[in-house]
Amino acid sequence: MSAADRATSAVKSGAKRLLARTGFDIVRTTHRGGVDDFIPFEATMRAARAAGLSVGDHIDQVMNGTPGATQHTIDELRALGVYAGGPKTVLEIGPGSGRYLEKTLKECTPARYEIYETAGPWANYLVEAFGVVARPTEGSSLAPTPDDSVDLVQAHKVFNTVTFLCAARYFFEMARVARPGGRIVFDVMTEECLDPDAVRTWATKGGTGHGSYPAPLPRGTCVDLFATLGCTLQGSFLAPLGVASTEVLVFGKDV
Ligand SMILES: C[S@@+](CC[C@H](N)C(=O)[O-])C[C@H]1O[C@@H](n2cnc3c(N)ncnc32)[C@H](O)[C@@H]1O
Incomplete structure (x- = not known):
C-alpha cells in the first residue's frame, strides 16, 4: 500500500468511527455505477418516527x-x-x-x-x-x-x-x-x-x-x-x- 493509499484509508476509517459515534450508518451498495451510498437507514427511520411522519413523508417534507x-x-x-x-x-x-x-x-x-x-x-x-x-x-x-x-x-x-x-x-x-x-x-x-x-x-x-x-x-x-x-x-x-x-x-x- 502506498503512503497516499494509507492516508486515504486512515481518513476513511476515522470518518466511519465518527459516523458510528453519531449513530449514523453508511449504506454501502454492492454496485459501483454512481452514487454508492444511500441515506442511512437507522438514523432516517428514527428521525421520521420522532417527527411522527412516514419515512417517505419525512424525506419529502424534512430532508428535501x-x-x-x-x-x-x-x-x-x-x-x-x-x-x-x-x-x-x-x-x-x-x-x-x-x-x-x-x-x-x-x-x-x-x-x-x-x-x-x-x-x-x-x-x-x-x-x-x-x-x-x-x-x-x-x-x-x-x-x-x-x-x-x-x-x-x-x-x-x-x-x-x-x-x-x-x-x-x-x-x-x-x-x-x-x-x-x-x-x-x-x-x-x-x-x-x-x-x-x-x-x-x-x-x-x-x-x-x-x-x-x-x-x-x-x-x-x-x-x-x-x-x-x-x-x-x-x-x-x-x-x-x-x-x-x-x-x-x-x-x-x-x-
Ligand atoms: C436517490 S435514491 C432514490 C430512492 C427512491 N427511489 C426515492 O426516490 O426515494 C437512488 C436509489 O437507487 C439505489 N441504487 C443505486 N444503484 C442501483 C442499482 N445499480 N440498481 C438498483 N438500485 C440502485 C440506491 O440504493 C437508492 O435506493
Whole structure:
C-alpha cells in the first residue's frame, strides 16, 4: 500500500468511527455505477418516527423540503392512466426508502411487487414492511424477471444518480420485462430541466456533486431508444429533483 493509499484509508476509517459515534450508518451498495451510498437507514427511520411522519413523508417534507412531491408524481401518473388497468405485477428499481412503493400500493394491489435495490438495510425493510420480493441486484440486470411479465416497471430518482452505462443497460432490461400493454415509468434530468437558470442553480447550490449525481440524459435519446424497443412515449411531466427538476417519462409497451 502506498503512503497516499494509507492516508486515504486512515481518513476513511476515522470518518466511519465518527459516523458510528453519531449513530449514523453508511449504506454501502454492492454496485459501483454512481452514487454508492444511500441515506442511512437507522438514523432516517428514527428521525421520521420522532417527527411522527412516514419515512417517505419525512424525506419529502424534512430532508428535501418538498412536501407532497411524491404524492404529486403519483397523482400525475394516475392522471396518465398508469394504474387504470390495475397492475398485477410491479417491478421497481432502486426503491430506497419505499416512498413511491408505499404510495403505489395505495393505487393498486399487485399480486407480486419485485424490487431491485442495492442498499441492503432498505431492501430488507421493504420486504418486511410491505411483503415485496427483493431480487439479487448486480449492476443493471433484471435477469431473475422473465420477459414480458410485468405490468408496471418503474424507477424514481435513480437514473440521475447512476452512470450513463448503468441507466442505459437498465433501459434495455425494463423494455424486456414489461409485458405488451404494460407501462414503463422513470425520470431523467433531460434538457427540459436544464435551462440556463437551472444550470446556474445546480452550479451554485447543487452541493458537492457526490459521485455521478446529478447525471443528465437527453430526452430524445430515451424516447428514440424505447421506440426501437417497441415502447411509445405516452406522457411526461416535471418533478422536483435536488435544487431543480427531473422529467418523468411514461412509456407504454406496444401490444
Ligand atoms: C436517490 S435514491 C432514490 C430512492 C427512491 N427511489 C426515492 O426516490 O426515494 C437512488 C436509489 O437507487 C439505489 N441504487 C443505486 N444503484 C442501483 C442499482 N445499480 N440498481 C438498483 N438500485 C440502485 C440506491 O440504493 C437508492 O435506493
